[in-house]
Amino acid sequence: MLYQNTLQLAEHSQGAYEITDLISTIITESKIHTGTCHLFIHNSSSAILISDTADDSTKDMTADFMAQLAPSSTDANENINNAMNAVPPTMKHARSQSELTIPITNGRPGIGVWQGIFLWEYKSSPVERKLTVTIMGEAKHKSFRLTR
């Protein structure tokens, strides 16, 4: 059984945004009980990542580390800034993930208690993002009664 949905994510500026509830809803819609859920983001300057949900500072610190690894320009010249702004997000993207596969167990995302699914936007100006969700697996075998 296969279910696929492409959705437009609202505009977000630089940062990490949790989309676990959204993905759970799509999994419920698919009616697939056991299988896998593949998430794919259609661009090269944001990413789909699993991160810790226990402490908000965890994702902030990871973002700080990524910023240090591929810093954005602080140049005031807008044209240069646009060009410079485009390179670090691509580098960050290359070291993070455009796609992620998670298991589906009992019709829910089979992720850990402290795990959440996040959209990581690396561009500083707000952008709309397209995400394709592909779910493969088996629906639960419904038990039924024989009626006369």
Added chain:
Amino acid sequence: MVHQQQLRFSTDGRGTYNISQQISDVIQKSAIQSGICQIFIQHTSASLILCENADPTVRSDLDAFMKRLVPDGDSLFKHKDEGPDDMPAHVRTVLTESSLSIPVCEGKANLGIWQGIYLWEHRTGSFKRNLSITIIGE
């Protein structure tokens, strides 16, 4: 056809643990001949990698490289509730993989001769790590 199974591993300090055999066992148990095996680790301070399996120094060098890239106790990090290795473990996880998909051909994990599947423990203590293995195919 779908086969799903949970595996639990005990780790004893930072480093890589070869789990290729355990994954092969799950594939064999599924009886799926051709398809995809998806491995997912349910933690944010341990991860998965495919790595060369011949010379163990490759993996200790990888760990040494990570240690230099993401130093323990770095002043950049404020999240240190569980010690100096706490936040670096989360960063190391993001820089590696939480999810791996490998092909299943003729009922076996179709890895390269020198490839192995490793669980990479990023914390310095001992932990129990849960993995969810889903095999889809026919």
